Amino acid sequence: MSVQPPAAAAAAATAGPGSGSGSGSPHPSQLPGPTPSSSVDGNFLLPSPPFISAPGLINLRDIGGYEIPTTTSGHRKKMVRKGVIFRSADPTQLTDEGVAVMQKLGITHVYDFRSKLEFGKTPETEPKEWAGAQRCHVPVFPDVDMSPEALAVRFQLRNSRFRDYTDGPAVITTQGFVRAYSTILAGAADPHNTYAPYRTIFQQLASSSSSSSSSSSPSPSTPPSPSPLLVHCSAGKDRTGLFVALLLSLLHLPPTIIAHEYSLTDLGLAHRKPAIVDHVMLDPAFDGDRAAAERMVSSRKESMLATLQYIDEEYGGAEKYVIERLGVTKEEVERIREVMIVDVEGGEEQGLVDWRRNAEAVEEVYRR
Numbered sequence: 001m002s003v004q005p006p007a008a009a010a011a012a013a014t015a016g017p018g019s020g021s022g023s024g025s026p027h028p029s030q031l032p033g034p035t036p037s038s039s040v041d042g043n044f045l046l047p048s049p050p051f052i053s054a055p056g057l058i059n060l061r062d063i064g065g066y067e068i069p070t071t072t073s074g075h076r077k078k079m080v081r082k083g084v085i086f087r088s089a090d091p092t093q094l095t096d097e098g099v100a101v102m103q104k105l106g107i108t109h110v111y112d113f114r115s116k117l118e119f120g121k122t123p124e125t126e127p128k129e130w131a132g133a134q135r136c137h138v139p140v141f142p143d144v145d146m147s148p149e150a151l152a153v154r155f156q157l158r159n160s161r162f163r164d165y166t167d168g169p170a171v172i173t174t175q176g177f178v179r180a181y182s183t184i185l186a187g188a189a190d191p192h193n194t195y196a197p198y199r200t201i202f203q204q205l206a207s208s209s210s211s212s213s214s215s216s217s218p219s220p221s222t223p224p225s226p227s228p229l230l231v232h233c234s235a236g237k238d239r240t241g242l243f244v245a246l247l248l249s250l251l252h253l254p255p256t257i258i259a260h261e262y263s264l265t266d267l268g269l270a271h272r273k274p275a276i277v278d279h280v281m282l283d284p285a286f287d288g289d290r291a292a293a294e295r296m297v298s299s300r301k302e303s304m305l306a307t308l309q310y311i312d313e314e315y316g317g318a319e320k321y322v323i324e325r326l327g328v329t330k331e332e333v334e335r336i337r338e339v340m341i342v343d344v345e346g347g348e349e350q351g352l353v354d355w356r357r358n359a360e361a362v363e364e365v366y367r368r
Contacts, residue, residue: 046267047358049351052086054101059236059268060088063244063261065353068252068341077344079352080251084205084226084340087244089236089269091128092119099130102230109229110135111201113239117145133230138197140187140239147234148276148297151180174306181307182314184242189325198243199326201231205247205340206332226339235276237265237299245304246311249318250333251340255308259301260355263362266299270365273297301362 050061064082086105090112094102110133112119119125127135140146188198208226233239241262248258269276273294280286280293308318315321322328344352 047354047361049082049353050261050264050358051268052101052105054088054094054098056093056095056098057091057102058089058272059265060086061264061268062086063248064340065351066248066253066257066261066355067344067352069254077349078341079344080248080253081225081340081342082351084228085244085247086228086230087236087240088230088232090114090119090232090234091230092125094128094130099128102130103132106228107133107230108227109133109204111197111229111231112137113140113197113231113233113243115139115141115144115146117143118147118234136200138195138200140184140193140197140233142193142195144187146184146239148237148280151238174300174303177303178306178310181238181242181303182310184239185311185315185321185325188239188242189321196326197239198246198322199328201229201243202247202322202326202328202336203332204229206328206335208339224339235265235269235297237269237297241265241299241304242307245308246318246322247336247340249308249311250322250336252337255305256301257355258308259304260359260362262304263299263301264358266362266365267358269299301359 049065050063052060052062054060062082063085064080066080068078068080070078083105086107091098091102091110112127112135114137116139119127127137129135187193205226231240231243245258245262248261249255266273276297277290277293280297281288281290286293311318311321315325319333322333323330
């Protein structure tokens with residue numbers, strides 16, 4: 001697997017100053033943790049679907065399998081295609097057994113949203129490579145650390161900024177997250193960012209139609225499946241979460257379900273959250289307020305719902321953002337829908353993601 005940014009970006013990329021999780025030590029999310037076959041704290045299992053077990057990689061899940069509601073009666077049920085888009089935390093610590101899982105999934109492209117400051121400082125933080133997959137470095141911010149810890153500190157350094165994220169000791173607000181995510185949306189659409197991170201993946205989806213990578217033979221009404229791909233950042237939370245939210249919005253998934261899918265990261269990272277919070281707490285901006293730090297690295301559904309509302313108000317919706325700001329064509333958006341929205345075939349209904357049941361599992365983690 002080789003690093004493969006868009007050609008125009010290769011010459012334009014330059015290193016820049018920065019600090020944070022790019023210090024050279026592995027990100028806390030890279031450390032070993034539970035998989036769908038093991039527990040977070042001894043009595044809790046990650047739900048599968050959508051989570052997938054790959055030793056050395058956490059927060060790995062398929063974003064497909066969600067039923068797309070329709071008001072048209074008499075037609076087949078529709079769902080987001082499974083086995084095409086996977087999301088995760090940084091795969092740096094993926095073991096040989098984990099690599100075998102990724103190869104079995106058929107993943108041919110690995111899109112890395114991290115900046116150059118977030119990897120490669122030491123051998124332990126070198127990007128993972130494996131046969132059969134191509135690593136595509138498509139940073140949202142080429143020279144800015146946007147890991148969850150850095151993002152939290154950057155948008156709530158002291159007093160008034162800090163209160164943007166929190167309203168009292170136990171009340172979660174969303175405006176700070178919306179502001180942080182608006183910065184990511186702007187960075188992904190910045191015409192000076194020649195990596196064009198989100199557009200690159202959308203266009204890959206629109207152009208790829210390798211029937212050999214389909215998990216099952218397509219029916220006459222089902223287009224061949226695009227080549228499976230993995231998207232990730234450091235924890236698989238913010239930059240990854242926004243890309244997935246945009247894609248699911250294009251596929252007509254309701255905001256409630258999109259926000260739920262985003263919140264699953266609180267399950268995928270539950271076992272590592274104490275270590276991540278410890279990392280955040282090293283910054284004096286938090287002034288010892290651990291509860292606030294915990295809220296800062298969360299993935300509450302309310303944050304995504306507010307962000308989707310912001311996208312509607314600021315850009316006129318996800319589709320307009322993707323077309324007018326990212327530069328994806330209307331034809332490409334339709335092609336993405338053609339290959340990513342499929343019929344729920346006979347026998348597949350049991351394989352649909354039970355998002356309401358999984359939402360209860362997320363709430364259980366919050367209560368602990």
